[in-house]
Amino acid sequence: MSDHSKSPTDAPSIAEIITVNLARSFKNGEVGFTGLVTGGAAALYGTSMPLAAMSLAQAMHAPDLTILLAGWSHNPDLRSLDVMPDSEFDAVLRDLPCEAQMISYPGQWAIKRGDIDFGFSSGVQVDAVGNVNTVCVGDYRKPKVRLVGPILLPEHMTLFGREYVMMPHHARRNFVRRVDYVSGVGYPGGMEGRAKLGLTHGGPEWVVTPKCIFDFDKRVGSIRLKSIHHGASLSDINENHDFGLTFAQAETTPMPTAEELDLLRNHVDPKGVLLGRR
Structure with a gap:
């Protein structure tokens, strides 16, 4: 057994x-979209786990699910x-065998047509109604930190059928009462509030962290604790967010x-490249 191999009993x-x-x-039959995030935990949560999950679904119960990597592979x-690509137009991704490459727009699947059933994104802040921030920390006019920018997040949160927000870190600074800048819209005022903004489609489905999975009461627009990962505790989660949290009985x-x-x-993932076993 190689260094990165594990048996199913591990x-x-x-x-x-x-x-x-x-x-x-x-x-089955859905179309899933993920970009190519780089850098340690961000890449694991933003790209590698989504790719592995979609591929696993194809092998288990969804053979006709379509994976769109970077929108064109x-x-x-x-x-x-053998290694993860380090940019969306890296030679590793360019030369990666695939069913097709989309090199013109619009292609078989187009974001603006609503062809994407679900996508994956990340951010530095998520708030109590599911808004996500990828632009800045602090006042936009004089921020403490400037971040990467919107990077298609507005489209992910409005044009895709649902969004999985993958958060590689779970700390109080990441889960705030109100984000400093709304890059992607959650459920302010619930589904009715989204409709008043002209948003009749999409929105965050889950927020996934190293400690837990959050989902939403979409009617009222509030984040909920869906489940707690093994090794984490409710007290640990409660210490690491800055908003009211609702849950019936988190499993x-x-x-x-x-x-x-x-x-x-x-x-x-037989080589252990995606999930860090290498």
């Missing part, structure tokens, strides 16, 4: 638990990756089955 990592739970939420052969994030782990480790 305890799953948090990355594997999250990946399996994401995969279970996708449906369709159903890439992730098993052939423990469901564990993968032996079959799911076997598929993930030996079919989806």
Whole structure:
């Protein structure tokens, strides 16, 4: 067994638990979109786990799910990756075998037509109604920190069917009462509030962190605790957000089955490139 190999009997990592739970939420025939995030934990949460989850869903129950990587590589052969690409037009991604490459717009799937069923994004701040900030920390006119910018987040949160917000860090500074800048719109005023803004489609579905998964009461527009990962606690989560949190009875994030782990480790990510086992 190589250094990065694991048997299905080895305890799953948090990355594997999250990946399996994401995969279970996708449906056959859907189209999923993820960009190419770089840099440590951000890349793991923003790109690698989404890719592994979509590929796992294809292997389990959704053979006709379509993966759009960076918007132009369709159903890439992730098993052939030796390293993750470090940009959306990196030679590694350009040369990655795939079913097709879309090099003109609009192609078979177009964002503005509403062809994307779900997508993945990230941010530095998420607030109590699911707004996401990727622009700045502090007053926009004189910010403490300037961030990467909107990077298609407005489209992700309004034109995609649903959005999975992947947060690589879970600290009080990340989960705030109100974001400093709204890059992506959540549920201010609930679904009715979105409708008043002219938004009749999409919005955040889950917010995924190393500690838990949040979802939303979309009617009233409030974030909820859906499940707590193994090794985390409710008190730990409560210490690391700055808003009121509602939950009925948050469950423990469901564990993968032996079959799911076997598929993930030996079919989806046999080289350990995606989920950090290498």
